[in-house]
Amino acid sequence: MKMIAAKEIVLTYKEDHKRDRYLIVPIIIRKQIERLMEVSYPDEGVGFFYGDEKDNYRIIKRILPVNNAKDGDKRKRFEIDPRDYLQAERHAVEWGLSMIGIYHSHPNHPAIPSVHDLKLAVPYFSYVILSIVNGIAQDWTSWRLDEDVKLFEQENLVL
Amino acid sequence: MAKIIIPTPLRKFTGNQATIATNGRTIREAIFDLTNQHPDLRNHLLDATGQIRSFVRIFVGDDDILSLDKEETRVADSSIVSIVPAIAGG
Numbered sequence: 399m400k401m402i403a404a405k406e407i408v409l410t411y412k413e414d415h416k417r418d419r420y421l422i423v424p425i426i427i428r429k430q431i432e433r434l435m436e437v438s439y440p441d442e443g444v445g446f447f448y449g450d451e452k453d454n455y456r457i458i459k460r461i462l463p464v465n466n467a468k469d470g471d472k473r474k475r476f477e478i479d480p481r482d483y484l485q486a487e488r489h490a491v492e493w494g495l496s497m498i499g500i501y502h503s504h505p506n507h508p509a510i511p512s513v514h515d516l517k518l519a520v521p522y523f524s525y526v527i528l529s530i531v532n533g534i535a536q537d538w539t540s541w542r543l544d545e546d547v548k549l550f551e552q553e554n555l556v557l
Numbered sequence: 558m559a560k561i562i563i564p565t566p567l568r569k570f571t572g573n574q575a576t577i578a579t580n581g582r583t584i585r586e587a588i589f590d591l592t593n594q595h596p597d598l599r600n601h602l603l604d605a606t607g608q609i610r611s612f613v614r615i616f617v618g619d620d621d622i623l624s625l626d627k628e629e630t631r632v633a634d635s636s637i638v639s640i641v642p643a644i645a646g647g
Contacts, residue, residue: 442647468645475647480614480621483641487564497565500644515646518612520566525646 410516411541411550421499421524421540422457422556431528432535434463435503439533441472444502446486447526448495456498456524462486475514476502499524499540506531509539511550519543524553559587559632562639563598570597579638584615585628587638602640612643 423431427447435443445463449456464486466472467479490497500523504512509529511519519525521543529536538557541550558578563571571577577594581587588609592599604610608628615622616639622630632638 468647476645478644480616480641480643481619483564483644484616484619484639487562487639490565502646504647512647518643518645520564520642520644522566522569 409549410511410513411552412544412547415551417552417554419454419542419551419553420456420556421526421553422455423526423538424458425557427458427461428538428557430461431501431526434461435501435528435530436533436535438466438503439530440505442466442468442474442476442503442505443530444476444478444500446497447499447501447524448490448493449498451496451498458498459495460493461501462489473505497523499526501526501528503528503530509537511541515541516543516548516550519550521545525550526555558634559636559638561587561591562637564640564642566642567598567601567640570601571595582631583626583628584617584622584630584632584638585609587632588615588628601642614641614643615639616641 444466445461447458447461449459464478464482466476468475468477504527509527525541527539538555540553540555542553544551561577561579563575577591579587579590581590602613617636
């Protein structure tokens with residue numbers, strides 16, 4: 399396996415909490431995201447997803463791949479161009495869906511949020527992380543920021 | 558009054574309103590008015606000195622204020638201002 403420098407190991411999520419939130423990923427969406435992230439490998443791929451929300455449940459209905467605009471090592475970092483974000487918000491209005499989160503990949507790294515994921519995390523969004531190992535999609539996880547303690551809380555994924 | 562479009566992640570701090578009408582002749586004044594109307598936004602948009610945080614980008618129409626007059630960019634009643642949070646990680 400091609401080794402890429404490890405991400406900094408810092409606790410970025412709450413270890414003990416009641417996981418009472420759910421993110422539902424229909425199979426067709428799952429396949430789309432996995433394919434896109436495998437094609438992006440060895441760089442980190444990224445995109446937004448849109449859908450509906452009721453109580454503690456969210457369901458993804460549409461995705462929007464965006465360019466990883468990181469000026470630097472795209473294998474370890476991603477960045478979204480502000481103009482792409484602006485367009486992504488406009489799509490939500492156009493499609494009549496709620497913008498509910500961001501997916502990105504961790505090439506040859508576990509699907510655990512890094513300190514860099516935490517540093518600029520925003521409230522409300524679900525953060526889906528896919529581990530892509532040697533170009534093949536492996537694990538999925540999803541997280542939401544707890545602003546009070548500045549740590550991620552894991553969501554239950556329904557794949 | 559210029560209209561400020563609130564990005565989805567921050568709408569919980571505006572009672573879920575996506576667009577807020579603000580007073581002010583410049584971006585600085587409009588954002589200040591916005592955070593007065595919705596104080597919970599303040600920490601997300603402004604640093605301890607009251608300046609707009611560096612990782613918050615602001616557009617007037619399709620123009621980034623960094624390419625205009627930054628926080629002194631003038632806004633009109635017809636201006637549509639968009640707040641864009643930095644989205645990055647890895």
